[in-house]
Amino acid sequence: MSTTTELLKGAAELFPDEVVTQAHVRHLDLPGAGRFALITLDNGLDHTKPTTFGPQSLANLDKAIDQVEAEAAAGEIVGAGITGKPFIFAVGADLKGVELLKKHEEALAIGKGGHDVFKRLSSLAVPTFAYYNGAAMGGGVEVGLHCTYRTVSKAIPAFSLPEVFLGLVPGWGGCALLPNLIGADRAVSVIIENSLNQNKQLRGKQVFDLGIADALFDGADFLEQSLLWTASVLKGETEVVRPEVDRGEAWDQAIERGRAFADSKVHGAAPAAYRALEIMAAAKNGDLRQGFDAEDQALADLIMGGELRSGIYAFNLVQKRGKRPVGAPDRSLARPVNKVGVVGAGLMASQLALLFLRRLEVPVVLTDIDQERVDKGVAYVHGEIDKLLLKGRINQDKANRLKASVSGSLDKAAAFGDADFVIEAVFEEMGVKQQVFAELEAVVPEHTILATNTSSLSVTEMASKLKHPERVVGFHFFNPVAILPLLEIVRGERTDDAALATAFGVAKKLKKTAVLVKDAPAFVVNRILVRFMGEIQNVIDEGTPVAVAEKAVEPLGLPMSPLVLLELVGPAIGLHVSETLAAAFPDRFKVSPNLAAVVKAGKRGFYVYDSGKPELDPEVAALLVQGDSVLTEEQVRARVLEAIAQEIGLMLDEGVVAEAQDIDLCLITGAGWPFHLGGVTPYLDREGVSERVIGRRFLPQGVASVPA
DSSP: OOHHHHHHHHHHHHOTTOOOOEEEEEEEEETTTEEEEEEEEEOSSOTTSOOOBOHHHHHHHHHHHHHHHHHHHTTOOSEEEEEESTTEEEOOBOHHHHHHOOSHHHHHHHHHHHHHHHGGGGSSSSOEEEEEOSEEETHHHHHHHTSSEEEEETTOOOEEOOHHHHTOOOTTTHHHHHHHHHOHHHHHIIIIIHHHTTSOOBOHHHHHHTTSSSEEEOSTTHHHHHHHHHHHHHTTSSOOOOOOOOOSHHHHHHHHHHHHHHHHHHTTOOSHHHHHHHHHHHGGGOOHHHHHHHHHHHHHHHHTSHHHHHHHHHHHHHHTGGGSOTTOOOGGGOOOOOOEEEEOOSHHHHHHHHHHHHHHOSOEEEEOSSHHHHHHHHHHHHHHHHHHHHTTSSOHHHHHHHHHTEEEESOHHHHHTTOSEEEEOOOSOHHHHHHHHHHHHTTSOTTOEEEEOOSSSOHHHHHTTSSOGGGEEEEEEOSSTTTOOEEEEEEOTTOOHHHHHHHHHHHHHTTOEEEEEESOTTTTHHHHHHHHHHHHHHHHHHTOOHHHHHHHTGGGOOSSOHHHHHHHHOHHHHHHHHHHHHHHOTTTOOOOHHHHHHHHTTOSOSEEOTTSSOEEOHHHHHHOOOOSOOOOHHHHHHHHHHHHHHHHHHHHHHTSSSSHHHHHHHHHHHHOOOGGGTSSHHHHHHTTHHHHHHSSOSSOTTSSSOOO
16 A cells, blocks of 8 residues: 555545545547546536545545556556536635644645645656636645646636635645746735735636646637647647746745735734745745645644634635524515615715615615705716726626616605615614604505614614514625625514514625624624724823834734724724713723814824825824823733623623624624634634633634644
8 A cells, every 4th residue: 555545544534524526537539649538526516516635535536547647657548637527627625624633643644645646647657737627726726737738718717726815825736836837926926915815716817827727718618629729739739838937036026025915914923824935935946846845844734723723714604604694584584675775875875775786686766865965876876887887797788777777866755665675874873763764664665674784873772663663674784885795684672583584685685794693782893893993092092102002913914903994994983883882881991082082183094194104193193192001012912802802702691693603704704804813713712812801712622723
């Protein structure tokens, strides 16, 4: 038994529930070239269950290569290729198996096993070809990199090396092979930049333009065209010429660019990007064996680290829990929504109108207090549709239909008399919202769901003066509406299952990640963020310099600093939410007098950007009144983390959400908190903060952490 076989057999025993990929070998006669062996990767399921590489799957590919290798050595074939089932090439390692690994040597075996199988494709006695026919990610990309040539389909929607995004490195050849194929600069873009830009995917033409693939063909007859091209290569009619890779100063500059980009995104808080860059830097000499060994070691180290486990946990939250909301009523209770009303025509309301229009493709009507506002709201929607048309995202017919489906009116009765779902996005003041709902109840049909986009106010109180409070539901979006996926669906004390089921049904059509939230002050994301930013504001008020307070949380690797986030939210909104929470929980939330002064002065934030970088606005600095208690970065960070842990513990005790997983899902999809933190609770567990503050872990050992 070979070492590879032993490694894979041992790994397979650790992962009995693997969805196994078969590697089928068939033979074709290429016109004028000869007999050709084609390996097809297929797990026997449709395209909704992508093909992955677990240990048994790798063993199956290894066995297929045994056959092909023997045929090549005997002169029975002129070449060998590898492709995937319809719409899917392969999407990499099976992460469910990675989660089960408990020991460093087990993790090392996964890296070595993949390398040992894949690199056989580069050492056959005949040329090898990868045909990227569908989605290819991670190990799916890497298996093709070991081949002599590659073709790619124009129809591919997703092609990436996403490992750094999850807390890994491309560990089956990606870090060593890709820069040696397309140059270090382009490889840094694919491995580091795309991963840290929310796992940005490449399309088929981009794969070809980068030089990863040697030929590009239409999706309809992709394999047929690829095989004809293969025949022409084997016959010498087509010569593949690749640009020479610059192994001089350009390579070093690319690695430095990658480090600077990683610093800007994770601030050194997650090791994966830096490990990948180290391997890529060492790959400059073209020594692939050394590169593969470094990948094995990095892979094993990272698999046994907290960031990867948190990354997998976060990935599963978004892909699984986010698509099956916990606590949502039976879908059969949902009412059809054939017309939507939006109360308000400001920027937020107009964004909502556009979203409902695009996703539901039903009539949408806006109202406001005067015709000018209404016209401006409708014009915004029309303008955004025109942009989509210019970008080729929709055709002229679709643009015309969408424009014809949005309208505005000053008359709520005329506008909403036949609406099925009406959402308000007016000023964040309880009396105003109660008045709006009273006006709506007088004109809408009995079945109409009334939704509020409130960010912090009580849905129960908002509905308390209505005859039918059971049809009111919180429907809290996050700005920018088109980008952030989260939708907090708030159940008031009297909200019924039909209203809730309809809200979840609409959320799904809007392609949003819906989380059921109890009607509690500021719900989930804003409550945590205000406690987080409030603690930063408190230490500034007490005397810690702004720069120290901001820098203290850099090691978390958050998408932006607290005060930059405050600027994005808007200081006035931040102040309003802090006032709401201070009224509800005066023992933990304070209204910062300095923040109030900034809002009163009409400042849009704490910073100016005259130099291109954020610098404290001198006018804001003049407003600040600080005490004499100065904390270190470490003290600030500890205080902030302990405050967050306390707040999450209380929220779970109050039943604001079902489980800690929902807190993390909300922070990832509503506030852009990074995957390597797993949201936040895995990080608080890993750093010992949760046990120190609330006396227990938020998640059991083995969930977002290495199993005991």
